[in-house]
Amino acid sequence: MSTKPKILICDDNESIHDDFRFTLGFSEAQQEKRELSSKLSSLINEIDGDQSENTQANNDSVEYELHFAKQGEEAMLKVVEAETQNAPYSLIFMDVRMPPGIDGIQTIKLLRKDYPHLEFVICTAFSDYNWEEIAKELGHTDKVLFVPKPFDPTAIKQIALSQTIKFALNQENQAYSNKLETMVEKRTEQLKQQLEEIKNMQETLVNQEKLASLGTMTAGIAHELKNPLHFISNFSDSILNIIQEVNENIKTTTDQEDLNELTELMFTTSKKIKEHAARANSIIESMLIHSRGEGIVDETENINNIINKYLNLAYVSARSLHSNFHCQNILNLDTEIKDSAFVIQDMGRVFINILSNSYYSMSEKAKQAKDFKPRLEVNTKHCEDAFEVIIKDNGEGISDEKLKHIFDPFYTTKPTGVGTGLGLSISYDIITNQHQGSMICKSQPGEWTEFTLRLPYLNHLQKRNVA
């Protein structure tokens, strides 16, 4: 690309071309030189018959690269060519009337459609258009100047200088903002990528967390199942041993007492096998409940009714488990509470889990302190868009250290076989995920434990993802 500004002069009058050559192309000293070389070349032309018109192409002292066109159509072709070569004109001087082709205004109008950055100077001797008409045709723009003929050479020089500089500055400005835009686009793209990476990392973390909890669960299941299996496998072995002994005894002795004892042992052992098989089964069932996710139907119900039903169930079951256990159950159920959507069995499971823990804890405390009076209090409270259930027992309480882990799967403080450590983790999942509520536990070790469930009123439960 030339470092000189390119100027296109479009005029049907060739003497005007010469005026521009004279004004923009050469200094006075150069002019003499030009005249001489012009005469020389015309002489040579006469001798050679060569019609070379290009007089300024080899002149390296010109400030501008001048191009000429006689018609609007020709100017348009030159502009298109310059633009496609990425060497645009800095300025175009445009005559108005150029018969037989289209006039200068139409040429400018057409060119500006595709090349709005071009700078024009309209030159005309007679007003086919006045300024208002030109403005109407071309729109208000800083890209078009109006110069009346005949030219003042100094004015033309000045216009050429300022307009070409303006063009160059605009080009620079455009290039700079293009560069900025590219930078912004690039940075935006980078940010998008980073965001995508963060999202992927989050997903990976969630998946790893799931895998980790799956690992914990698998280890838990393995441990939980190995205990009953230990009994099932060894008690059945011992029955085989006893049967062998019985067979020997039948052959050798007739001692009825021995036989009775052995039969009694087989009976006890068989019962144990059945018990531990049931235990293994209940572990697997609780696992299945823990991993369920679909096909659950929600129903509209009042939390007070659910509490009434399941508290009774939990208390009956606690009394059958812990001999001589009695508890004062106090219910303060807020009648302001409205109906809400629940998976009723799951909410029931939450209450069974919390209440059985309470009853277990109070029954353990009762074994230690003879004058201890177990007391369980359940309060419900309506609060605008949500409701609360507060369950407080006066059992053994939970130490701060243990309190941190009570919602962890397989965390239990109960002896092996009594607790699987899944109850509260399932309950937490049911309250927080399924019913979009919150569940917190406070305790004073040795004194009391209190669970607070806060649940929003819901019309429907969202479909949950299978964990």
Add this chain to the structure above:
Amino acid sequence: MIRLMVVDDEKDSLLLYKLMFRKEIKNQQVELYCYDSGEKALKALKNELSGKVDLVLSDINMPNMDGFELLKEIKKINQRQNVYMVSAYGDDIHVNEAKSLGASDYISKPVNFPYLKELIFQARAA
């Protein structure tokens, strides 16, 4: 006569040992002392059974004093006391911890009793 102490919070576990060693107990090859908590077992080892137990078989997962704590306490009283840990935990972490605390062996549940008996009688013979 081999004197075995069994410590397990599951009462059925103690019943199982009695059944599995029925013959040996009857023939006075084995004497069993059963405890359902680490505390009770430790108390007995400090008092009435002091120096009288050949081998302790202890569960790991027990409320309050667990098997590892019991093992540490036993080693404080008698560094040479033989202790086998018996547990449903089959992972290396538990096995290594048991060994590092001075357990002579680690038996995984479900317990293979013929193998356990062989171990016990071999140790006795050696």
